[in-house]
Amino acid sequence: MGYRDHIEIRGAVLNDAAAIADLSVHLGYPASIVQSEDRLKAILGSDEHAVIVACLLDGTVVGWAHVFVAFRVQANRFAELGGFVVSELYRCKGIGTSLFAAAEKWVAEKGIKKLRVRSRMSRVGAKAFYEKLGFSETKEQRVFDKTVGSEL
Numbered sequence: 001m002g003y004r005d006h007i008e009i010r011g012a013v014l015n016d017a018a019a020i021a022d023l024s025v026h027l028g029y030p031a032s033i034v035q036s037e038d039r040l041k042a043i044l045g046s047d048e049h050a051v052i053v054a055c056l057l058d059g060t061v062v063g064w065a066h067v068f069v070a071f072r073v074q075a076n077r078f079a080e081l082g083g084f085v086v087s088e089l090y091r092c093k094g095i096g097t098s099l100f101a102a103a104e105k106w107v108a109e110k111g112i113k114k115l116r117v118r119s120r121m122s123r124v125g126a127k128a129f130y131e132k133l134g135f136s137e138t139k140e141q142r143v144f145d146k147t148v149g150s151e152l
């Protein structure tokens with residue numbers, strides 16, 4: 001059964017920080033409530049970011065999506081999904097699709113024509129999900145991270 005009539009899609013508020021932190025574990029990024037609150041506070045203060053949540057009718061948050069405007073010197077601005085997760089208990093019910101529709105609307109309203117998502121190769125389900133939503137794979141990349149401030 002689809003859940004589309006049984007969920008509410010809305011912009012996140014600071015009060016959602018605990019639920020967002022809980023769900024981040026399902027994404028593989030554990031976070032404390034304080035960390036989640038601090039990040040959310042910074043993100044919600046910017047017009048160039050949106051965090052959207054999916055809630056059951058009793059208010060339980062079962063999914064969230066973060067979308068932001070990405071700027072490059074060498075290319076037109078585009079939008080990118082920074083994180084996207086639906087609770088393991090509520091997958092394959094159309095909730096991800098509804099969250100995505102809200103994120104895409106936010107992008108369209110900004111007049112931005114390109115939306116990108118980076119997804120680990122191991123996220124096989126996510127690949128199928130994004131392809132179903134109309135994304136096409138454009139490149140493979142290496143990702144390099146460095147701890148800044150440490151001695152070389």
Ligand SMILES: CC(C)(COP(=O)(O)OP(=O)(O)OC[C@H]1O[C@@H](n2cnc3c(N)ncnc32)[C@H](O)[C@@H]1OP(=O)(O)O)[C@@H](O)C(=O)NCCC(=O)NCCS
Nearest residue numbers: 084085086091092093094095096097119125126128129132
């Ligand atoms: C990817 C994710 C957000 C999808 O959310 P969801 O609510 O389950 O997605 P939907 O029910 O709206 O699925 C829409 C379509 O995507 C495809 N799809 C979704 N999950 C899939 C999976 N695991 N395997 C294959 N296809 C999948 C299906 O075609 C589905 O349509 P159908 O149900 O009519 O067949 C969710 O599985 C998730 O949170 N995964 C873990 C975190 C993650 O990978 N996030 C993306 C990070 S880049």
